[in-house]
Amino acid sequence: MALVIYNTMTKRKEPFEPLEKGKVSVYVCGVTAYDKSHLGHARSAINFDVIVRYLRSKGYDVRHITNFTDVDDKLIARAHELDVDPMDLSRQMIDEYFSVMDGLKIRRATAYPKASETISDIIEMVKGLMDKGLAYESGGSVYFIVRKVKDYGKLSGQSLDQMVTGTRKEPGEDKRDPMDFALWKAAKPGEVSWDSPWGKGRPGWHIECSAMCLKHLGKTIDIHGGGTDLIFPHHENEILQSEAHNEAPFVRYWMHNGMLTMGEEKMSKSMKNFFLVDEVLRRYSPEVVRFFILNASYRQPLDYGEGSLDEAGRALEKLQETYTTLLSEEVSADGTQGMEEACNDAWARLTEAMDDDFSTREAIAVMFELSRKANRGLAEGSLNRAGVGSIISVFRRFNDLFDVLREEKRRVVAAPEDTRPTDTAAPDDTLTIDASRMSDDGYVTDLVRKREIARRRREFDCADKIRELLAEHGIEIQDTPEGAVWKRR
RNA sequence: GCCGGGGUGACAGAGAGGCCAUGUGGCGGACUGCAGAUCCGCAGACAGGAGUUCAAAUCUCCUUCCCGGCCCCA
Incomplete structure (x- = not known):
């Protein structure tokens, strides 16, 4: 049975074949560390946590990189507002990120590079692009010449000519073409900056991901993930830079998780309609939050409403109840029924669901069905010890992936x-x-x-x-x- | 305007040609001193219109409504 992944680039599910057999390189866009994480960030993290866990369970050696943007306009603005050093602010927010993500039982990535620690690689990359004649310096900033590459818009389907009308030019910028985007931004007085061949400045937003992918994973990576809101222009521009620079395909499979919405509107800082993860975790267990997220398809928008987590909690309680009962009965079952077949079938269907573009929802449905069978057997007293054992084993393997159940006996x-x-x-x-x-x-x-x-x-x-x-x-x-x-x- | 994704039972949310989703909630029953849990059963659905097909929630076309992206964003 083969894993298929929906690729945003081709808009199709494709059989998954990593570049190098048995190994998978995964890059997931992380957060800009200027404020606390909200549930939308948690959604992305939980989805990719399970995706990586599943890939590992299939035997792949996964190298998973997630970045922190710790140099950026918003961060500088926020630090200024709070009258603190931007680097201190980002450090604090990164600590907060780890604290809530640990709270959500997210397994740590292989590495979490920061933009501020990748400056020399970024400068090298920008230089490389200039050497190829694909970028130019202007007023201490460096811009990428979008019109010099041909397949602009291949990820987002945007066409350059349609775009022009919608693009604004910021005051002070001196681009030759409004479509060009900054690889390197000249420092304004008093801003955090690094020395570069073009004077003091800092990286543009898109370049850090390109540089980190190259540095930590190589020219071509297997999976690049992030929210759907990053498709354009962020990921589009990453492709441009990386492919022009590396002269190799950048990403084999683009994966994008849907937005978490509230009342049908995207949860975001700017809309001030968000819930912070630490607040949510004060009221709900990490298991419930994970279950809520995983009980939906990662690609579709998911609505968070009053009562969503309560309902998730009630549903999860059912599985937990069965699991707890099974653990309690593990040694005392004295029926005759083995459940071997039902368990094999359940696991087969569960992996089939996961192989189909990580259909966690389907997998959970399978668990509910198994749960009902287990409860029936338990109620009838028909299960033998091996039967209980094999059901527990399915629950355990499910939980290794989803991490939504607690090992507790009654x-x-x-x-x-x-x-x-x-x-x-x-x-x-x-x-x-x-x-x-x-x-x-x-x-x-x-x-x-x-x-x-x-x-x-x-x-x-x-x-x-x-x-x-x-x-x-x-x-x-x-x-x-x-x-x-x-x-x- | 352009580029995406959607409209599924009371609700949440899968599925993507023929069969059952699943969960919450509702109703009926079993069990129970009561409660809870659990089990059994029932009701209830694919935005609208045309088409393809022996067969369409699933494919095609049109209409309509919603959401996201096009400055930042998981």
Whole structure:
């Protein structure tokens, strides 16, 4: 079974064949480090996290690079506003980025190069383009001559002549053609800058990605990813620079994730309609956030509305419930059913879905179906130990990719044999709970056992009171034929 | 204006020629002291119009509405 990837360049799904057998180079555009990350950034990170995990699970040796733009107009402006050094601001935001991405269980990329640390490579690249006659210096800035390359617009489908009307010329710039874009920008007084053959300045936006790809991954990379909002002009211009400079195809597969929207509008800083990741993580678990994102196709826009994460949480809870039950039953199952076939089938369908352009949604649907089969078997008591084991194994392999489930067992409190009236159960009017001991599992188990006894004696007021009090402390009790079961929410 | 992507049941969101999505929610049933969880069952859909086909939510054409990109952006 072969992996196919939707390539933005050809607008088709294509069989995936890396340049070098067994190895995959992946470059994903990162963030401009001038502010905290919002959920849109999280979406991109989560999508590519799973994509890389899947590629690795297929045995590929993946080299994954994600950059930080730490030199840019907005960053300088923000630093000025806050009256801090731009480099300090970006360092702080990069720390914040790692903190929330770790919080979302994103696996770290192979490297995170920064624009500020790639200056010499960028200068080399700009020089190379000038030597080829594809760029010129003007007023301390260097511009790329767009009209000298022929396949402009091959990624975005934009045509040069249509564009001209829409392009503005910033004051102070001295471009020969309004379509030309900056490779190197002359420093304005007081700005962060580096020495270059053209005087003090800093890199243009697009060139850093081209330089980093070349430096860390080579002339031709397998996968280049980013949001759909980067297709034009960012990625288009990267192609121009890199292919002109390297004289080699730049990217084999362009992958673009859809925007996260709110009320159908793109979530963005400029629209001030965004949710910061750290705020969201205060209210929802990383698993729920991941599930919400992965429960949609990465290419389509996804709407974030009030209640989206709650709904994702309820759905995920179902899978978690099954998984937890399976883990709890792992050693005690005593039926006869093996589930071998159902598990093989589920895994086959799951990988088939993932092979089809990383259809995480489909994969999740498969898990829900397996979950139902598992619950049925569990309810009937028909599963044997191997059966439970093989379902767990599918869940585990799924989770290695998605990372949305927690490995937790349920604590079962078996029904005490002796339910004759004793003083073990306190009368409901005097029952109190020592809140300070609620983190003590033994104490909780003790209370649950007291409730079990009360239930056996049909003292339901007392039993319900205990259930209620525990619930106030986030402890949930479920009665099962094997006894009461409890967990922390 | 130009270039993309879309309009699917109450909602969220898959699918891309014939079959079931999946989840939330709703209804009915089983289980239960109650609750929860779970299981079984039911209802409900492919923007509109034409065409291709034995067969279209899926392909083609037209209409219409929405979103994104064209300064920065995951």
